[in-house]
Amino acid sequence: MDYKQLATWLENNQHKFIFYSYAGGTGGEFVCSYLADNLDLYNNTASEFNTPYKKREIDDLWDSKTTNRYNFLDPLLYNSLANGFRKGEDLVQDIEPDTSGESFDDLARMILTYIKREGYETLDSKLLEDFNNQDKKYLIRLHRVLPYMKLFNKSKVYVVKADKWHQYTSLLVEVKSLLAPVYTLSDKMNALRDAHRNYKSNSTIDEHVTYLQPILNEEDIPLYDYTLQVMLNPSVFDIDISSLNIKELQKMLWQLVVYRHLSDKYRIDIHEMLSYLKTYHMDWIEEYNINLVTFEDVFLGTWANTEFDLNKEDFYNSMVRWDQRNSLYLKRLGVKPKRGIRRPNQVLYNDS
């Protein structure tokens, strides 16, 4: 499939797309999975196609029982939109997003470039053709709204804002997305290999293994994703890890991650997951026909009931269980939300 064909396909099928944009760590993949499991969406049909993308995925990619992170697949576009487009080759966070994408041709080129960088030849043309020939909707998750979204004027676009729960959701964003720990030797080695592949480190894997050695076999000691990011991108983070052993480095990073959400600057920039929009492009909200949804309405099931006619109580109960698992996750990492921090269902946490 060339970019012209993909551009045509995107334009012809955009009326079937539902976009759900959220801050990573605040339950987006959980919500999307719930919707796909309880609505007649094309996502279920697509999941049964044996795409090259799916072959590289596994059912429980993030060890959800431990991390409470879910894995919502995008067999049509190989998660390209969820991961955004960056100008740089490396996948380091905070790299400037590629804000081009003035036409479907541009966007198609960006998608194909992205998937090649991820190691795929092309998208699954049989699956795209099958989607083209039917009328079911397809749910796509996003983390930020970029200029190309103006092309999707026939799609449904939801953006979640945290509002009064911003401190708590920011904590989840940080602790779930950045710490994202693994515990077993095999998981630690796999995480290191993935990071080494993604970040194109100048050091060898063996050198990193030597550095990690004191915690590799210690299943009670997690290895954070953020640790790998710092280890493999020393010039980006400007941290001299040679002056710290792995335990000292992780202790420092834990503090950095766990307390960062309390800073005023961070709260203003990130808390509503609208940083890019609010800072630079408030006009897009109307222009791109964006539906702003509060985290509270999502959590309570109001949004799912209003927009998709799902049972509000069932949805809410699922969100409560999801958040109870967040509490277990935070507890295991030794993270105690600051006294006074507002959390949905506060009554659940009076003893925590």
Place this chain on the structure above:
Amino acid sequence: MTHKQLQTWFENNNHKFIFYNLKDSNDTEWLKHSSTLYNTKNDYKTEWLLNGLLQSLNPPADAEPFTNFNHLSQVLINKARYGTEYVSIKYELLMEFDKQDKEYLFCIVQPRMFTSLFKQSTFLNV
């Protein structure tokens, strides 16, 4: 995995299932049936193929028995992903079972929920 994939798996493999009604926790009668099973050795009571999902279903006493695999699959997937504790179902494990002919033993405590649905399965101690 999706509801439909689990449903298809049940439909294609239910003739290989043995349900043993574990009436009390000290019951060892089921061991007599364990010699030629797909279950891993010494792993008969701990159900691993579906990660304990079907075994741990605990519907109310007056719940209607399952009458179609679609409904059962939806209940199991929802329990796995959105229950009190996340339970992983490994699609690859199910596919490996699908490709072979040995039987698999489920030790259960509520056979009445399954007897009318798993018509091609064997029920023991009911």
